[in-house]
Amino acid sequence: MDLLAPTQRQVVFYLVPGFDILTFAAAMEAFRTANSVRGYGAYRWRLVSMDGHQVKANCGLYFQVTDSIASGRRHLSSTQRPNIVIVCSGSNAGDHAERSADAWLRECKRYGVTLAGLSTGAEILAGAGLLTDKRCTIHWQSLPGFVERFSRAHVSLGIFEVDGDVYTCAGGAAGFDMTAHLIGRDHGEEVVAGICEHVVVDRVRGTTVRQRLPLSKRTGTVNETLRFLIEKMEENLSEPDRIGNLADAVCLSRRQVERLFRFEFGCSPARYYRKLRLDYANRLLVETAMPVIDVAIACGFVSPSHFARCYRDTYGRSPQQMRLFSSLIRGAPAFALKSVART
Known part of the structure; x- marks a missing residue:
């Protein structure tokens, strides 16, 4: 210039x-x-x-x-x-x-x-x-x-x-x-x-730098196979893949994948996968006005009743109660709270 x-x-x-x-x-x-x-x-x-x-x-x-x-x-x-x-x-x-x-x-x-x-x-x-x-x-x-x-x-x-x-x-x-x-x-x-x-910054980061911490830091695991499997799970939350298909993708048997997850996380791969989907559902409930049934579908639950049961088992509240609770915490206006209560 x-x-x-x-x-x-x-x-x-x-x-x-x-x-x-x-x-x-x-x-x-x-x-x-x-x-x-x-x-x-x-x-x-x-x-x-x-x-x-x-x-x-x-x-x-x-x-x-x-x-x-x-x-x-x-x-x-x-x-x-x-x-x-x-x-x-x-x-x-x-x-x-x-x-x-x-x-x-x-x-x-x-x-x-x-x-x-x-x-x-x-x-x-x-x-x-x-x-x-x-x-x-x-x-x-x-x-x-x-x-x-x-x-x-x-x-x-x-x-x-x-x-x-x-x-x-x-x-x-x-x-x-x-x-x-x-x-x-x-x-x-x-x-x-x-x-x-x-x-006093050493460099400007570019568009290829990802927001979230590497999976190894978030989960504490350095196992490359587990890292790959979890990333595949995170990519397919609305249409969950079968554990057998995930096992085939890493050339392992389903039993070997089961042992990996139980050793690293103390639970089965299916339970870990469900935890990821429920965490996604929780963010949708708290941060959006999506109807609960649409949240369930977006997170791979075909049955709303099954979704509600799994959600309550994990968070101690029904999806509707969590939405109302989060609205109260944010100080939502009264008309919004009435709308939430009817959801």
Whole structure:
């Protein structure tokens, strides 16, 4: 870039109530440090909320903003049009879907504005119809509900994804990686290296890095055969594969696979598989409004009564009770609780 004629890119952070402060700060700091490395204000930012009022982050702190969505829409046809709009949200993104925000984001897209979603910001973008047939990612805890709601989005478990001018990241420290990638697009890898030096980071991770810990760290096992079998189970939760077929895939007998699981986990492979499916079901119940029968089917249970019995045996509550309990914990409005109670 020509330093004699520096350009400045305008960034808008759209703050959704309950937004994840770690991801927001990681992205913001990347832009701030880029300005320091470049020696001029390469990026200028402002904060936007739905109504122009302050927004409460997930940590309880309140952030003052400079604009509302309404003024943001007016800026699109002025010199204050942003180059980048970043949606910042948290675990309750679905509770804050707004038609006017969706319309604004679609307008931004039509004006050629780069769009990004931090943490569950992908849910807001998808709700506006901006991730249809697009590669994207979202925090792994929100993945089950997201996949069920937005089946036309191509979701990965990478820490961030880039599809044209649409960026999404899984949250946490990945906000820095995604933003550094965006800055590298504008200013080159030398500037990104300078940013890493400033913030004492050894490297910027790429889109091929997966979100979750390696299976060996999550389960404590280093057995390659078991690792392969569990990954196959996780890939087929809605249509569970037969244990015999899994055994054939690793050239072992079913009895040998049974012994491996009992030695490592103290249970049969079938019970371990069911535990994975019930864990998936629990996330769908807590994080989505899917009917219980649809949750059962999505987790490979043909009979709703069998699903309810297995769920109660594992979690000590029926699926309906767990949904009501999680709604109470989140402080859902009364009308939502009545709806849950009738589910």
